Amino acid sequence: MRIGRTGAALLLVVAAGAFGLRHSGQAQAAAGKKTTSNRESIRKEFEGICQQFRSGHNSFYGLAQIEDLRRALAQAGDDPQKRGSLEEKLALELLRVGEPSESIRLLTDAREIARSHRFPASLRLSVTRELALANLRLGEQTNCVGNHGPASCILPIGEGGVHQDKTGSLAAIQTFLEVLSENPDDVMARWLLNVAAMTAGKYPDGIPAALRIEPKMFQSAYDIHRFPDVAMKAGLHIMDPSGGAIMDDFDGDGLLDIVTTTINPCGSMHFFHNLGNGRFEERTAQAGLDVQLGGLNVIHADYDNDGWPDLLILRGGWFGSDGRVRMSLLHNNGDGTFTDVTQAAGLAQPAYPTQTAAWADYDNDGYLDLYVGSEADDNGIAYPSRLYHNNRDGTFTNVAEKAGVENFLMAKGVTWGDYDGDGYPDLFVSNIGPNRLYHNNRDGTFTDVAAESGVIGPGGRNFPTWFFDFDNDGRPDIFNGTYSASVTDVVGVYMGRPPTDAHPRLYHNEGGGKFRDVSAEVGLAAPSLPMGSNFGDLDNDGWLDIYLGTGLPSFESLMPNLMYRNVEGKRFVDVSFSGGFAHLQKGHGVAFGDIDNDGDQDVFEQMGGAYPGDAYASVLYENPGHGNSWVTLKLVGTKSNRNAIGARVKVTVRSGGTMRSIYRTVGSVASFGGSPFRQEIGLGPSATIDQIEVSWPTSRTTQLFQSVTPNRFYEIREGEKKLHPLSLPRIHLGGS
Numbered sequence: 001m002r003i004g005r006t007g008a009a010l011l012l013v014v015a016a017g018a019f020g021l022r023h024s025g026q027a028q029a030a031a032g033k034k035t036t037s038n039r040e041s042i043r044k045e046f047e048g049i050c051q052q053f054r055s056g057h058n059s060f061y062g063l064a065q066i067e068d069l070r071r072a073l074a075q076a077g078d079d080p081q082k083r084g085s086l087e088e089k090l091a092l093e094l095l096r097v098g099e100p101s102e103s104i105r106l107l108t109d110a111r112e113i114a115r116s117h118r119f120p121a122s123l124r125l126s127v128t129r130e131l132a133l134a135n136l137r138l139g140e141q142t143n144c145v146g147n148h149g150p151a152s153c154i155l156p157i158g159e160g161g162v163h164q165d166k167t168g169s170l171a172a173i174q175t176f177l178e179v180l181s182e183n184p185d186d187v188m189a190r191w192l193l194n195v196a197a198m199t200a201g202k203y204p205d206g207i208p209a210a211l212r213i214e215p216k217m218f219q220s221a222y223d224i225h226r227f228p229d230v231a232m233k234a235g236l237h238i239m240d241p242s243g244g245a246i247m248d249d250f251d252g253d254g255l256l257d258i259v260t261t262t263i264n265p266c267g268s269m270h271f272f273h274n275l276g277n278g279r280f281e282e283r284t285a286q287a288g289l290d291v292q293l294g295g296l297n298v299i300h301a302d303y304d305n306d307g308w309p310d311l312l313i314l315r316g317g318w319f320g321s322d323g324r325v326r327m328s329l330l331h332n333n334g335d336g337t338f339t340d341v342t343q344a345a346g347l348a349q350p351a352y353p354t355q356t357a358a359w360a361d362y363d364n365d366g367y368l369d370l371y372v373g374s375e376a377d378d379n380g381i382a383y384p385s386r387l388y389h390n391n392r393d394g395t396f397t398n399v400a401e402k403a404g405v406e407n408f409l410m411a412k413g414v415t416w417g418d419y420d421g422d423g424y425p426d427l428f429v430s431n432i433g434p435n436r437l438y439h440n441n442r443d444g445t446f447t448d449v450a451a452e453s454g455v456i457g458p459g460g461r462n463f464p465t466w467f468f469d470f471d472n473d474g475r476p477d478i479f480n481g482t483y484s485a486s487v488t489d490v491v492g493v494y495m496g497r498p499p500t501d502a503h504p505r506l507y508h509n510e511g512g513g514k515f516r517d518v519s520a521e522v523g524l525a526a527p528s529l530p531m532g533s534n535f536g537d538l539d540n541d542g543w544l545d546i547y548l549g550t551g552l553p554s555f556e557s558l559m560p561n562l563m564y565r566n567v568e569g570k571r572f573v574d575v576s577f578s579g580g581f582a583h584l585q586k587g588h589g590v591a592f593g594d595i596d597n598d599g600d601q602d603v604f605e606q607m608g609g610a611y612p613g614d615a616y617a618s619v620l621y622e623n624p625g626h627g628n629s630w631v632t633l634k635l636v637g638t639k640s641n642r643n644a645i646g647a648r649v650k651v652t653v654r655s656g657g658t659m660r661s662i663y664r665t666v667g668s669v670a671s672f673g674g675s676p677f678r679q680e681i682g683l684g685p686s687a688t689i690d691q692i693e694v695s696w697p698t699s700r701t702t703q704l705f706q707s708v709t710p711n712r713f714y715e716i717r718e719g720e721k722k723l724h725p726l727s728l729p730r731i732h733l734g735g736s
Contacts, residue, residue: 039291042340046293049325050266058322060553060610061265066093084113088127091134095555098613100138100168107131125182129189132175136196137555139168141613143199144585145239148617150229155560155582156218157198169200180211188556191491195558195584217494220578224538224565227579227603227621233734235279238270238606238618244297244532245589245606245618246674250309251336254728256595256676260606260618261295261313265325268293269313273336274595278735288337292328297589299674301359301667303368304394305642308332309677312370316353318610320378323353327372346396352383356671360416360425361641362440366698367392368641373411373429382408385429405446409433412483413671417467417476418646420513423697425646428455430465430480430671439513454515455507460484464533466670468544469663471569474650475509476665479535479546485527487552490559493526502527504548523572528562534670536592536601538579540628540682542653542662543569547603549587549673553610561587561605583607585616590673594680596622596731599630599711601680606673622733629655629683629710633692634726635666638718640698643667643677648695653710655687683710692716692723 053061069090076083091106107130114124143163144152151160163169176193179186194213197203204212231238236258243262250257255274262269271287272280284290295313302309311330316323326348330338342348352374359368367390374383384406388396400406405427413430420426420439427446429436435457438446450456461483467476485502493499503525507515519525530548538545543566551557560582564572576582581603589606596602600623607616631651635644645667652661664679683689689708696702696718703716705723713726 038340039288043291046265046291050293053265053322056322058319060263060319061612063097066090066097069093080113080117081119084110084117084119084127087113088130092130095134095137096611096613098141098615100134100141100613103134104131104138107134121182125179128175129179129186132172132179132189133192133556135168135175136172136192137168139163139166139172139196139199142168145616148232150232153584153616154229154580155198155584156215156577157195157203161199162201163199166200169196172196173200173202173206184210187488187492187495187497190495192556192558213494218577218582220573220575222565222573222575222578224563224575224579225624225626227581227623229580229619230622230733231604231618231620234620235281236272236618236620237282239608239615240264240267240270240606240618241608241612241615242296242531242586242588242610243269243606243608244295244299244314244673245591245604246298246300246311247591247593247595247604248300248309248674248676250332252308252334254726255597255731256593258604259298259300259311260589261292261298262608263294263296263317263610264612265294269295269298274731276729276731278596278732283336286336288339289330292330292340294325295328296355297357297672299357299359301368301645302332302642303329303359303370303390304331305367305637306334307642308334309643311338312357314354314357314372316351317355317375319353320376323375324351325353326351327354341394345394346398347388350383350386352386354411356411356414358414358416358671359645360427360667361646361697362387362416362425362427363389363444364424364698365390365392366637366639366641368643368645370396371405371414371416371427373407373414375412376410376432380410382410384408385411385414399444403445404448405436405438407431407436409436412461412463413465413480415466415668415671416646417478417665417668418648419467419476419478419509421475423700425697428465428467428478430457430462432461434459435462435480449513453513454517455480457505458482458484458501460502464530464670464672466535467665467668468535469665470506470544470566471508472542472661472663473509473569474661474663475511476668477509478507478515480505480507481528481530481533481548483529483531485529487529487554487557487559489527490529490550499526504528504530522570523574524564526574529557529559530562531586532588532590532606532670532672534590534592534673534675536603536675537680537682538563538565538575538601538623539626540600540630540684541626542660542682542684543567546572547581547590547592547605549590549605551586551609553614555609555611555614557586557609558584560584579621581621583619585609586614588672590670591675592680593676594632595620596733597713597728598623598625598730599632600625600682602733620733628685629653629687630681631683631689631692631708631710632678632680632713634678634713634715635694636715636717637696637698640696640718644696644718645677646697649679649681650693650695651681651683652690652693653683653687654690655684659690
């Protein structure tokens with residue numbers, strides 16, 4: 001029998017009573033001092049890293065370049081070309097750190113210099129374009145950030161999203177019109193002109209017909225029904241640059257909590273506790289997590305099988321040589337607090353820049369192992385990725401070299417999945433460059449079979465990835481987002497331009513170790529620039545849908561985030577606009593989960609760009625419901641790992657006289673964003689469950705449960721013959 005941390009703590013208290021309360025009090029005081037000392041040490045460590053970034057020339061968070069430009073401008077004298085160039089460069093740096101007003105002043109001056117001294121038209125036009133963008137950003141910061149509402153920045157921008165202070169938007173409209181009068185073929189200027197007009201309430205009639213993007217381009221072919229953003233109403237006040245997000249139950253009360261991180265090396269992560277009344281309460285400091293600064297991504301798993309999910313923060317992604325900052329393994333103490341055990345666990349060094357990692361029990365010993373994808377230094381030389389074997393005593397050993405999985409490419413996404421059904425998880429690594437598909441040889445080593453399997457990729461920049469069975473044929477397929485498109489490629493689609501080849505790849509598992517790229521034939525051929533992304537079942541029809549958080553670091557990278565509905569495993573249809581998912585701000589960590597326990601999945605998304613001046617509010621899209629049946633299964637491993645990662649679920653259902661099977665694998669989640677480990681499975685209309693089949697990875701056993709009542713929550717324990725019904729409270733988000 002396993003004793004959870006809370007139970008173990010109670011036993012210790014009772015035992016301490018036998019030896020006298022005085023000794024117990026001394027021990028508790030000593031432990032408290034040690035915890036406080038550890039927190040302060042961690043705080044100083046990460047505050048020191050923050051200061052290093054700020055005082056240096058890091059292209060994302062450095063401030064030294066701003067001071068250099070100010071000094072150079074003060075010494076520029078009367079040389080107009082030199083002054084104009086320095087003012088333009090300084091303006092862009094100030095925009096990066098969130099000072100659009102000063103940026104506008106400098107760009108206005110630089111434009112006047114270019115005009116009065118008759119600089120080449122291309123230089124003057126470039127400055128004018130940057131001025132228009134700075135004005136648009138001022139409007140966003142004043143309204144969407146400073147006066148944020150649930151309809152802010154969601155296309156098509158309607159009445160609720162129109163800016164109250166239109167100063168920035170109106171100036172942007174005028175300036176973009178100037179740009180387009182000289183260069184009517186500027187696709188980005190035309191796109192941003194239409195966006196600015198929406199924010200000012202002047203779309204579509206306020207746009208010249210030749211430059212207007214027709215309203216029909218912002219309509220979905222299928223109405224998925226609106227998923228309103230209820231984050232603010234629910235108390236999820238998060239305003240950060242880009243980061244990771246997790247939705248899961250971290251304290252065992254059956255309610256899903258929210259954890260986020262931020263790329264900002266000076267910004268704290270957030271831990272929001274679900275109060276069960278439709279609202280969340282931030283408990284970051286109480287949990288001991290306020291000292292954990294920075295981290296572009298975060299993943300979770302119960303690595304020590306004690307029943308409490310732990311956290312792993314990944315740092316340094318995109319930062320090159322500056323990104324050699326250690327990860328943080330945060331041990332869940334089971335009492336609402338976490339302890340940083342990175343050093344003791346053997347995960348602190350080597351510290352290579354990363355934003356992606358994934359847990360799996362690759363040797364089926366019942367304990368979760370960890371693969372961490374490394375990035376590259378400033379010269380583009382890739383650091384080795386790491387495979388940490390769980391020593392089953394709270395420590396890990398890096399066995400990547402012996403296992404043959406060091407990769408030596410810039411890894412942007414990693415995911416585990418048993419693609420050939422041999423009972424051992426295989427590893428897919430999405431790279432800047434060719435992908436890897438490491439086949440598990442079942443002896444502690446792996447063989448890269450990406451080329452012969454057909455998943456090596458089109459080359460270029462590959463990014464988010466996951467295994468999932470999109471067509472319910474029982475074989476896991478691979479989604480692989482590509483990051484090779486330009487912003488012009490993405491927004492040009494809304495102007496009737498043909499899509500480029502820089503689109504996501506969906507690799508269908510053909511069996512026999514082979515995959516086939518079916519992205520074009522299933523409707524995923526549009527370029528999209530996905531970053532944080534994930535999958536889930538929006539309408540409980542039993543088919544897994546896809547959400548892509550999109551964007552580039554640049555401020556002109558205003559493009560809709562994309563939601564694709566899966567139509568019976570045959571094609572995907574874009575429902576971004578009808579569902580209210582077409583957010584213009586950059587989307588990162590995405591989690592699908594039934595956060596209000598009403599049987600359908602809601603969607604949480606951590607928003608914001610990579611720069612300190614590009615923070616944005618996170619969103620929680622509440623599912624309006626679609627009337628289909630469902631079942632939620634919490635799997636608990638006993639011989640297999642406690643989270644049941646790697647366990648396979650097959651649900652056989654009857655609906656409308658038709659029988660079909662629905663397949664899920666525990667732990668098969670996106671490489672950027674974390675959904676709950678419990679399996680929230682849509683069944684379709686008026687479905688009955690003939691059978692639930694669960695196959696466990698370590699014990700190699702299969703459980704069968706017949707004639708299960710749908711629309712319920714159940715716990716399934718490895719090796720037990722009965723389902724355990726769970727009673728979870730229905731929540732009204734926002735307390736409505």
